[in-house]
Amino acid sequence: MTDLADRSWRLLRDEPRDGATQMALEEVAAATALEDDLRTVRVYSWEPSTLSLGYRQDADTVDWAYCEQAGIDVTRRQTGGGGIYHDRYADISYTIVAPADEVPGDLMDCYELFCEPVLEGLERMGVDADFAAVEQSSIYYPSCYLRDINPAHDVVAPATAGADARKISGNAQYRQRDVVIQHGSISYALEPTRHVGVFETDLEPAVFTDRVTSIQDEVGIDREAAVDTLATALGEWCDADEGDWCDDELETAADLAARKFGADAWIRNREVLEANEQ
Template sequence: MAVDEAIAEQVRKNKVSPTIRFYKWAPSAVSIGYFQSLQDEVNLAKCKELGIDYVRRRTGGGAVYHDNKGEITYSVIAPERLFPKGIRESYRVICQWIIDGLGLLGIGAEFMPINDLVVHGKKISGNAQTRRDGVLTQHGTILYDLDVRTMFSVLKVSNEKISDKMIKSVEERVTRVLNYKSVSQDDLYNALLEGFTRGKEFSFDSLTRSEDIDARRLAKEVYRSEAWNAMR
């Protein structure tokens, strides 16, 4: 989260190019949406017991369990003007890159407004976007594998949401790459990389010194602080 914000700041200052990141969470972690209550969404005692981290995002949306081995996360950080003005339309643009990537693996995903991707009606990717000072940040996750037991133990899943959709269990509404194709995580990464970068000029790079310094500062001052994480 801190890295995304640090990059956004450098994009705002025009110091770095529009940036696409792929990453994993180490240790595994729960992220909650900006408007969610930490206490209501996350089983903090269980997180502590299992060594699972938690953080509030600066984007809206729902709580997500990011398994270290079970997903690939991405961020797109770019000037707002490069994307459609409407938030719903810009979700569609970036989500199409994921669809293209999964398509390369022979997995047919569809965009499910507002911010999900589904395969045969089951969610395979969740995404969240914010815009600040002319910079768009969208991050999201693509499920590769699913540790349902751990996910259930750290997330306080709302009964209302489940009954609303008339579903019995998370396995009936969430899916993963491995359900469709026996590929490695590297294969998934390479397919997503192609989907995200096709037709674009790009180069590989690591964080600039300023981004690194800002990210460390933001992690300490904001994203690791109780003031932020327990804000709501």
């Protein structure tokens, strides 16, 4: 349990939502942490499956025709890094939101703190996972899972494999309104054809499976049990109460999703529409 457990936290075992709404809810949780003194940990999934672009990622790296044909949404995150294909079934995502003045100011120290429950959850599933022991060079820069592997925030498995370990989770942070928001993608299963198909590239799916592993491949636990294990680890880490979004939060998120995270202006050019421009 972290020292942050003496604050007020809620654990959200969130329902599947579209990518724009999922990203908007993170900003809403930031406001709640400051205004209502209530911090958030949550586990969630994406429906429909969604490609989330890194903040500065060029929209031309996306195979837009493939995404449309496959029914894959596209949004853009506030965090940097490469794009991540969040499959409705194969991806498990989480978020941690807390005031910045309560957590380490050093980025690496904050990653280490916030990844504690993620590593604990994977351990409880039986996955031998840890931060990467060594750096691995980039294979395809626009893709988060195929970028260089960074020991500071990339989680690999099996950890005992050293340089041969494969990436199982990517994690990223940003600061919004004096709040730290960390979110991450954990690979439950592999969908290599879609992971490379969403990008404007001729990479073979085998390139993805050579670099990435999954919970299912490592230990074979079913998805519902994996989600529950991760959520429980997050909740116990900060002694959170089971909770949910309030109506005002959902309404605010719906507006923000419409004029920012779901708007073409943001997705392609990082432009945020005002309310009267929707």
